[in-house]
Amino acid sequence: MSGADIILRVLAEQGVETLFGYSGGAILPTYDAVFRFNEMHAAEPERQINFVVPANEQAAGFMAAGYARASGKVGVFMVTSGPGATNAVTPIADCNGDSVPVVMICGQVPRAMIGTDAFQEAPVFNIMSACAKQVFLVTDPTRLEQTLRTAFEVARTGRPGPVVVDVPKDVQNWIGPYQGHGTLRFRGYSDRLETLAKGARLDDSKRDEFFDLLRQSERPLLYVGGGVMTARATAELREFAERYKIPVVTTLMGLGAIPAKHELSLGMLGMHGTAYANYAAQDCDFLIAVGARFDDRVVGGQPDRFAPRARHVAHIDIDDAEINKVKRASWAHVGDAKDALSSLMEHRAVVDVHSAWLEQVQELKRTYAMNFDRESAAIQPQHVVEKLSEITRGRAIVSTGVGQHQMWAAQFFEFVEPRSFLTSGSMGTMGFGLPAAIGAQLARPDALVIDIDGDGSIRMNMGDLETASTYNVPVKVLLLNNRGDGMIRQWQRLFYDGRMFVSDKSLHRKDFVMAARADGFEFAVRVETTSELDEKLKAFVTFEGPAFLEVMIDENADVFPIVGPGQSYATMNTGPFIPSRTDQEGRIGGSGGKYTSDMF
Template sequence: MSGADIILRVLAEQGVDTLFGYSGGAILPTYDAVFRFNEACASHPERQIRFIVPANEQAAGFMAAGYARASGKVGVFMVTSGPGATNAVTPIADCNGDSIPVVLICGQVPRAAIGSDAFQEAPVFNIMSACAKQVFLVTDATKLEQTLRSAFEIARTGRPGPVVVDVPKDIQNWMGVYQGKGTLQFRGYSDRLRMVAKGSDLGEDKRARFFDLLRQSERPLLYVGGGVIAAGAAAELRAFSERYRIPVVTTLMGLGAIPAKHELSLGMLGMHGAACANYAVEDCDFLIAVGSRFDDRVAGGRPDAFAAGARYVAHIDIDEAEINKVKRTHWSHVGDAKHALRSLMEHGAGVQSPAGWLERVVELKQRHGMNYDRRSPLIQPQFVVEKLSEITQGRAIISTGVGQHQMWTAQFFEFVEPRSFLTSGSMGTMGFGLPAAIGAQLARPDALVIDIDGDGSIRMNAGELETASTYGVPVKVLLLNNRGDGMIRQWQRLFYEGRTFVSDKSLHQKDFVMAARADGFRFACRVEAISELEDKLKSFVKFEGPAFLEVMIDENADVFPMVGPGQSYSEMITGPFIPSRRTPEAGHQDAVRLNAADMF
């Protein structure tokens, strides 16, 4: 069969049921193979591979990422050479930053033309190598099948990530034999996987050392990241937390690992984390990091000041490179979070946090919990998210763009389950929310999927509104419109003496509701009065097809708490509605004194 047909055979073998992509000359042989594959499966429609065509290749990548994030399976997208491939760089980098398993299949100019500056030629291997887990340029047609199979294996194993396969057009047209088995051999990678698997059950001495540290501590705290969700370890985390009575703080990527209303959950920590969570980090004496990497949104520019009071730090991570990279540890384990937590629980019994620490945690939540201006006549974005959480009971898959709306969602939506919060964490990519929601909805058709977006972010990929209506994908788009790039404006007010250069969008003329209607949304409306909000939200959620709801929010609403550049958690700005451990006057003065910095 042709190389293109071999690609389809491997995709089917790997359980791929949905492809995302945009056409072009260098990938046409494989696109035609998709058509012929589905035609051959006409009598068995369940075997067919659905193909979704977005408005551009970047959105195809975000759809594949949303599919992977919501399902835990590998997302797949296919693009053509040149601009098709370069448009895919951002989603590949995004998936790499957040450890999301996707496979990108790129068309490439024929092998004989590579290096000749042929039409739509781009050095995909060189470009993608800097931002993908692995990149393959297929130059030996007989290894195409093994390369594709290896791509899936690499994407999903170890620390998950994006894999790129660049396939020249003449290899897609090449005729060869489909073997039905075989992968490429990577000694170093395979050895690392075997070492991690071998060490998944902690030795008795190592387990004993961990519980020795736990017995010595009076204020232990679990610091949980996206690695727990990637490992499918939410149940083990909850069991571990409950057995040893250890409170939990989560990163942005870790939201959903433990229910927001759980008695031991303090919410999100970090730059815009809950004050109670950040103060708990300040107070703890034993920090236990599980599937988290001490990134700058959490540890800031001063890792030494992060959890400065912790006598001991433990770290469990699948990636050895993360151990001691930012914060020095006293106990560490390289392995899968699920197996590590299970192994620890098999050893330790009867060790629990002191009652006084748990009482302090309750007090922190009561005194320094999330809050906002509840008396304003203007619609507060926090109230919108809070009300949506109440209506859905926290049981929805939520995607976001990037900016203030992303943080308000993380702070006020009470997530119940893992894989229910999809956001661009490491890269912070605007335009992520809508295509990711479409991918998630296709992965989990029975789920309620809502994109909570901002007017700045949604502009980046607004063309995907038409994609949702074209394919009848019943995503819900909730637009929080503050007529500007709100997070930029907030920083400009705090650090640039209020000069809102480029961030004020009040002069822009786009009518989002009319745009949604033009793109086929039968439910598309705007809310401008707080009295209308609840009823409109309920109708929006209940609508059976794609739905669009624009809410005109307070343009001056800010995201608090906030840990500014170079600050520690003890210097956190809590804003006017969340009590600080410092006097309000000191907090205000610090906010004014802070200088602009490179760290956003």
């Protein structure tokens, strides 16, 4: 069969049900193979591969990412050579930063033309090598099948990530045998996987060391990241926390690892984490990091000021490069979070309950509870998210763009289940929310999927409103419109003496509701007063098809708490509605101080 047909055969073998992509000359043979594959299985619709065409290649990558994040499967997208490939750099880098398994199949000019500056030629291998987990350029067509199979294996194993397969057009047109088996062998990568497998279970001495540290502590704290979700270890995490009565803080990517209303949950920590989560991290004497990488949005620029009272740090991560990279660990284990937590609990160690610490944590939650201006006549964005969480009971898959709306969603939506919060954590990519929601909805057709977006972010990939209506994907798009790039405005107010440059969009003429209607949304509604919010939110959530709700929010609403440049958790700015351990005058913003943007 042709190389293009081999690609489709491997995709079917790997269980791929949905593909995302935009066409072009160099990938056309494989697109034709998709058509012929589905035609061949016309009598068996369940074996056909659904193909979704977005507005552009970046959106195709984010749809594949949303599919992967919501399902745990490998997301797959196809693009053509040249600009098709370069448009896909951002989603590949995004997936690499957030450890999301996707495979990108890219068309390339024929082998004989590589390096001649041919039409729509780009050095995909060179470009993508800097931001993907692995890149393959297929120059030997007899190895195409094994290369594709290996791409899926690399994407999903170890620390997951994006894999790019660059396939020249003549390789797609090549005719050869389909073997039905075989992968490439990478000695270094295979050896690492074997080492991980051998070290998955902790021996008695290693477990003894951990529990010795736990017994020495009076204020232990679990610091949980997205690695717990990747390892499908949320049940083990909850059991571990409950057995040893250890409070839990999560990163942005770890939201949903433990239900928000669980008595041991303190929510998100970090730059915009809850005040009580940050204060707990400030107070703890034993920090137990599981599937978290001590990134700068959590640790800041000075790691020694993060968890300063922690006499010991334990770190469990599947990537040995993360151990001691930022914060030095007293005890560390390289391995899968699920296996590590299970292995620790097999030890049956007896540990005293830290009752005083648990009481202190509950007092932190009561004293420094999240809050906002509940008396304002203007619609407060926090109230919108809070109300949405109440209506859905926290049982929705929520995607976001990047900015203030992203943080309000993280702070005020009470997630119940894992893989419920899909957001661009490491790259912070505006425009992520809508295509990711579409991908997630296709992965989880029975779930309620809501894109909480901002007027700045949604502009980036607004063309995919049409994608949702074209394919009748019943995503719900909740637009929090503050007529500007809100997070930039907040920083300009706090740190740049209020000089609003390019962040104010009040003069822009975009009518988002009209645009949604033009793109085929039958439900496209605007909310301008608090009195109409509840009714329209409920109608929005229960609408059967794609729905668009624009809420005109308070343009002056800010995200608090904020750990600004040069601050630690001890001196974070909690804003006017959340109590702080320090006096108002001692907080950033309260004294009108000036700060540079080097931490932004």
